[in-house]
Amino acid sequence: MAYPPPYDLVFVTSFIATAVGLAVAFDRRTLRMMFFLQSSPTRWGQLALVALNWIVSWIFVTTFCLQTSGYRALRTAHALSDLPPVNPGETKDSSRYFPLLLGSLWYLVTVFACFSLHNRNGDDRHLHTRRTVCGVPHPVALYWVTTALVLAIDKNPTEAAVLVVSHLAAILLYKIYLSRPKGAITPSIPSKIGFLCGALPLVTAPLTVALVTTTILIYAVLNRLCWGTLVPRRLRQMVKEQGRGLLRTIARSIMTQERFYVYLPTYVLALVIPLSMLYVFVAEKAMPYDGWFMVNPAHFVVYHLFRLGPYFTFFAYTHATVHIEAHSSVPMFKGRWRVFNRLIEWGSFMFYGGVPGGYNNGILDDSATMEFDRNHPRQFITYLGKFYLFWSGLSVAWHLHGRGERGLAWKQLKGTLAYYGIMLTLLTINWRLALAYWVYPHLEAVTLLAAVNYTWHAWVDPKDPDNDYITSITILDGHYNVFEADYHVVHHQHPTLWYEDYPRFFKKEIEIYKKHKATIFRGTQAFELFVLIITNNIDRLATLFVDLSGEMSHEEIKELLQYRMRAVPG
Incomplete structure (x- = not known):
């Protein structure tokens, strides 16, 4: 110029x-x-x-x-x-x-x-x-x-x-x-540089909040007005029963267990999402956009709203299915249909910002929250940077390599190289489309899942940091319960257990929960708890907390929650 x-x-x-x-x-x-x-x-x-x-x-x-x-x-x-x-x-x-x-x-x-x-x-x-x-x-x-x-x-x-x-x-x-450690001195955690790294993915947070809010409004209109009011109850019940029957019939033919029919809609979605992305790509090529936004705003909004689904259901069930499939001791499909095993993980999961080859998080992984003081809202931003390393697979591969599990480390690294290799290729071909339809979902997934994981493991007993009954939460009568994930303690203790058995195992071990003063809430959901955590609304958290012993007062519950939200040095 x-x-x-x-x-x-x-x-x-x-x-x-x-x-x-x-x-x-x-x-x-x-x-x-x-x-x-x-x-x-x-x-x-x-x-x-x-x-x-x-x-x-x-x-x-x-x-x-x-x-x-x-x-x-x-x-x-x-x-x-x-x-x-x-x-x-x-x-x-x-x-x-x-x-x-x-x-x-x-x-x-x-x-x-x-x-x-x-x-x-x-x-x-x-x-x-x-x-x-x-x-x-x-x-x-x-x-x-x-x-x-x-x-x-x-x-x-x-x-x-x-x-x-x-x-x-x-x-x-x-x-x-x-900031490297010198001698026996342990660097302070979290650091300012960690805060800066964590703040970078938050660039897309306002857009993510707007899209998620829109999906909730769409769900309210479709479910409460169209489906709940205009469609007679008897017809609704018949459609549900006929749909389950059809899915069960298909599952008996192609899946290893009939009960896996509940995952079939997610596998269908795994085929539809890439096709819809291909349609957007062709539409962008046919009608080039030259405006203020990266790509055509109409294509961007419609695609991402469809990808997330009403009440971001498609997003939640895709991520949940990948996680369940990773823990499952038996494959989903049988016979000639085995080609569809891992279809979601290596297919639509990447369109939702997921890196294939993930590994279950543990207390030493970079998804652990105990070293952060959850009483201070700013700590989540630092945690977000740490969670990104976990989600990208880099810290997971390093963690597994350090433990001598070279095979798992290489498996994770292959997924990381595949995902970021595709990202680099797309950025080279058309950086606008790549940012709008590949990079953004990645940052979206990091932000949303970091918030969920931060909430699920926000409370740790400094004297017993390995106690699953405290470090993982349980939500009773939850408002958003995907495959019974609200029974998170049961999931950690029995990762291969069928999700419908979670409530039964919870009731079976209720006395153990009572003994440990387990972290239990009622009538809420993970995202509401997350908002209460980052706004430090301990009073509301104490109101939602379930004291199985019935011996603690409201103030004692608040003190207990604040105590368990303190940082625990690693």
Whole structure:
């Protein structure tokens, strides 16, 4: 982008003045260290770094001036010749300076950030400032400001995105390096860098909340009005019975057990979702969209609402079926239909943001919550970053490798490579479609399932962290009970048990629940409990809590819940 004179010189001067002014205001000492304005280098390595910083800074200033003056020089040349006047929008002459301009800016700001992080990591009491923005040192905030200014010049979102992501990756890695444990000292958990990583998936949270809320409204209209009011009760009952009978007949022919008929609708959905995605892809190609959104908003909304299903039922049952299938001791399909085993995990599950090859979480996995203080809402954001590592399969593969289970580790790693390989391929082919229909569902799944897992395991007894009756919740008379998942303790103790037997096992062991003061709630659901946790509404949680002994008062229940929500060092 070239600006006509004299605005180009004004813009260059104001940009450099703004960037330097922000650097001085945020971290004056770091800026002086970069160019040794207050002391002389004592080692050849320091001298080389200072020389490199000065050279790169002059490259940045020079290329900046050349880039903005390119149009002016071209216009002067045309004025002195007989050539027709140049159109400002047609000249690409100054674009050759962009690589040097952006590369030098990336280097300077990244080095500045790393120097500043190094200063703040020590015990130096003479730092100019130790202030942060949302727990992140000010160099990061400075970088976002300078990136916005680069956008004003470059107006190329791809280049700016590469600049942003690569810079953040560099300073995150350097921050992790500085935060490494030294000797027997255990680093503080959760860290500021963990908070930043956890905040990144929340970019899509408002969109996810809007879509989920819409699915609930659709369910209310279809179920309460159309199905519940307009359709006679006798007809509703007949449709349900006929539907179950048909599914049972099909299950007897193709599935290993007749009772597996309950999973058949999810397998049908596993075939429909990829086909609907193919239709969207063809529609986008036939009618290219060139508007304010990444893709055609109508296609985006309709597809994702259908994918989630009324009351996000399709989403919930797909994830639940994959989890159940992973625990099942017998395959779902038999004979020539065995090809459909793992169809959901390696098919529609990925369209719901799931990484194939998952593994059951344990107390040492990166899905564990006990090291976070659940009394503080901000802790969930840090946990979200940790859960992403679990959901991506990276921490799971590392965890299994450390335990010597190489086969399971490789199985998980294959799923991770397959999922992110597809993501990279789609981003290369059409990054807009990839972001809207592959990356977004991935972040959506991370956010929703992290909230569910955070709730299911929000209470831990510091004296007995392995106690399933406390670390896993049970919800009685739940409002959203998918395959009896509200009996989560039974699921953890008997992972291969048929879900219809969960209530019976709960009643069978009711005295054990009573003895341990188990974490039991009544008349609620996981997402309501999650909202109560992050808003720290202990009073409402105590009201929903079920005291089987009947001996605790309301205040004692509140104290018990708060005690069990404290962080337990790993």
